[in-house]
Amino acid sequence: MSGRVIFCNPQNSLWLFSPLSSSSSIKSKTTYIKNVFLNRRNLLSFSPKPSSSSSSALFCCCSSSSSDGGAQSITPADPFILTTPLYYVNAPPHMGSAYTTIAADAIARFQRLLGKKVIFITGTDEHGEKIATAAAASGSTPIEHCNNISQAYKFLWKDLDIAYDKFIRTTDSSHEEIVKEFYARVLASGDIYRADYEGLYCVGCEEYKDEKELLENSCCPMHLKPCEARKEDNYFFALSKYQKSLEEVLAHNPDFIQPSYRLNEVQSWVKSGLRDFSISRASVDWGIPVPTDEKQTIYVWFDALLGYVSALSQEEEKPTLQHAISSGWPASLHLIGKDILRFHAVYWPAMLMSAGLSLPKMVFGHGFLTKDGMKMGKSLGNTLEPKDLVLRFGSDAVRYFFLREVELGNDGDYSEERFINIVNAHLANTIGNLLNRTLGLLKKNCNSTLIVDSVTAAEGSALKDTVEKLVRTAKDHYENLSLSLACEAVLEIGNAGNLYMDERAPWSLFKKGGDASEAAAKDLVVILEVVRIIAVALAPVTPSLCSRIYSQLGYSNDQFEAITWSETRWGGLKGRQVMAQAIPIFARIEIIKEEENGGETPKKAVKDKKQKQKPKPKPQVAVEAQG
Ligand SMILES: Nc1ncnc2c1ncn2[C@@H]1O[C@H](COP(=O)(O)OP(=O)(O)OP(=O)(O)O)[C@@H](O)[C@H]1O
Numbered sequence: 001m002s003g004r005v006i007f008c009n010p011q012n013s014l015w016l017f018s019p020l021s022s023s024s025s026i027k028s029k030t031t032y033i034k035n036v037f038l039n040r041r042n043l044l045s046f047s048p049k050p051s052s053s054s055s056s057a058l059f060c061c062c063s064s065s066s067s068d069g070g071a072q073s074i075t076p077a078d079p080f081i082l083t084t085p086l087y088y089v090n091a092p093p094h095m096g097s098a099y100t101t102i103a104a105d106a107i108a109r110f111q112r113l114l115g116k117k118v119i120f121i122t123g124t125d126e127h128g129e130k131i132a133t134a135a136a137a138s139g140s141t142p143i144e145h146c147n148n149i150s151q152a153y154k155f156l157w158k159d160l161d162i163a164y165d166k167f168i169r170t171t172d173s174s175h176e177e178i179v180k181e182f183y184a185r186v187l188a189s190g191d192i193y194r195a196d197y198e199g200l201y202c203v204g205c206e207e208y209k210d211e212k213e214l215l216e217n218s219c220c221p222m223h224l225k226p227c228e229a230r231k232e233d234n235y236f237f238a239l240s241k242y243q244k245s246l247e248e249v250l251a252h253n254p255d256f257i258q259p260s261y262r263l264n265e266v267q268s269w270v271k272s273g274l275r276d277f278s279i280s281r282a283s284v285d286w287g288i289p290v291p292t293d294e295k296q297t298i299y300v301w302f303d304a305l306l307g308y309v310s311a312l313s314q315e316e317e318k319p320t321l322q323h324a325i326s327s328g329w330p331a332s333l334h335l336i337g338k339d340i341l342r343f344h345a346v347y348w349p350a351m352l353m354s355a356g357l358s359l360p361k362m363v364f365g366h367g368f369l370t371k372d373g374m375k376m377g378k379s380l381g382n383t384l385e386p387k388d389l390v391l392r393f394g395s396d397a398v399r400y401f402f403l404r405e406v407e408l409g410n411d412g413d414y415s416e417e418r419f420i421n422i423v424n425a426h427l428a429n430t431i432g433n434l435l436n437r438t439l440g441l442l443k444k445n446c447n448s449t450l451i452v453d454s455v456t457a458a459e460g461s462a463l464k465d466t467v468e469k470l471v472r473t474a475k476d477h478y479e480n481l482s483l484s485l486a487c488e489a490v491l492e493i494g495n496a497g498n499l500y501m502d503e504r505a506p507w508s509l510f511k512k513g514g515d516a517s518e519a520a521a522k523d524l525v526v527i528l529e530v531v532r533i534i535a536v537a538l539a540p541v542t543p544s545l546c547s548r549i550y551s552q553l554g555y556s557n558d559q560f561e562a563i564t565w566s567e568t569r570w571g572g573l574k575g576r577q578v579m580a581q582a583i584p585i586f587a588r589i590e591i592i593k594e595e596e597n598g599g600e601t602p603k604k605a606v607k608d609k610k611q612k613q614k615p616k617p618k619p620q621v622a623v624e625a626q627g
């Protein structure tokens, strides 16, 4: 289905022209508009057109517009555009930055499994005072510093199996072009003016603060450092002009800000009165020059948010807003931490409205990974090294633990003991052992070959029903971004498989021979089918682990790469398939005492554990092959 959107008002409104006849009721027109347009593009709210307007225009949509110079066709094939924050390169990545990116990657992978065209954008935010200071402290030029840290992000994303489509750096020249064009548009809308400003500035947040949000001694609650009193002659963005439009967007679009409890927070910021904010810095050199005044640079947030748009420009095209947005803007989802919600839920929509661009469909502000109750962050330095975790435990364990343990939206504290317990119990035991035991029995009793022509010929009906129900549950949770609950549902499939194995006890049926033996061989097929379904349903979260499962089930890597969610349907295993050699797909993590590992690093401890026996008091962790 498609419709026409005609751009009429350069500010905030557009008119929808619907093919419904003029005699259709307002209710049916409303339903039509909702179904066809809302949530597909960015028609965030609408109201019946004032009767004096053009006869074919049905509704006036507030707060969203298309800037593409006229009519725009809407097609169902819009891509799913998903973004992480562009991380600030004042310091290398840490587990907090990894958390958002892992979650975004799982969402992107799930959407790809559904067959959607996905554009998964991540990148680095590289301008501003903090960066210049960090570069000076490390004895490098700002761009050298940015190159190093940006590269560190890319390396980490590789280690964590992050399959992004676009990595945007705000120092890219194409980005700079787009920021300048955007600035010019906002200026042309009459939303930029020059004024003096005096206030309290947190360099950590790169933001002027309201006194009422600060702790004692004007300390920033996030960075625990006193803010500096500053006075500057700056360019301002007229945010206050968008008060009403923002209120309407928030009121009419309950899904725009997620989780829903964050909407109240945003609504109360807006209700308390929006103040214009400064979008340039006279005292900062490391930034994009203001197009109309080379003595000032554009405020780092005004610049960075535009990275979501500039990331869409194609290398072979001239970097213009028009080209960039024609790749499918608006974003379907900005996944961010709650620390930067105000920028994404208030500043960014207002900026987009001013420039006549569509608003993102959803902004999801997740919670914090904390250490001793404080947000882990680069500025506080209380971070956890994701690289270390990956080296010790592998990317699947890291991805699984944080997505399973910290429900997207909530805060969560890290504990190594809990990490080990969870990944051992879920990945090594429930899933890994189930596959390993089953393949072992298949090898011993069936020559590693499935004895049936198709899985349906072997199916265990009650188990099949349970699995089908849990697959539906997992899908619903993925769709609602409840990643922890999605993991839980998939684990339940594993539990059901283990229960079936224990109840049927195929090892003893094989001993009986005859029909019992044949029933046992069918049971093995059924269990392997359960594990195959787990591999599809958990692929967004633990892609490497799931590809190892697929390869043990006799599929090629290419076959795994081509899977879609529809393959969670019961019956996918090929009859008469010969299974690969059973090797543990997930190395169980063992806690061994340091007296056993002689103080060596945990991985090394596996190899040397038998030789070194010096007594030492503290426990250590080692990785061991699952038995
Ligand atoms: N402790 C954390 N828990 C969850 N996500 C985090 C955490 N720290 C950072 N992030 C992610 O990184 C984003 C902020 O990126 P940024 O580069 O500013 O990192 P930061 O470590 O918070 O920096 P700083 O400590 O200097 O403020 C957050 O919105 C969130 O997506």
Ligand SMILES: [Zn+2]
Binding pocket: 202, 203, 204, 205, 206, 220, 221, 222, 223, 224
């Ligand atoms: Zn701060």
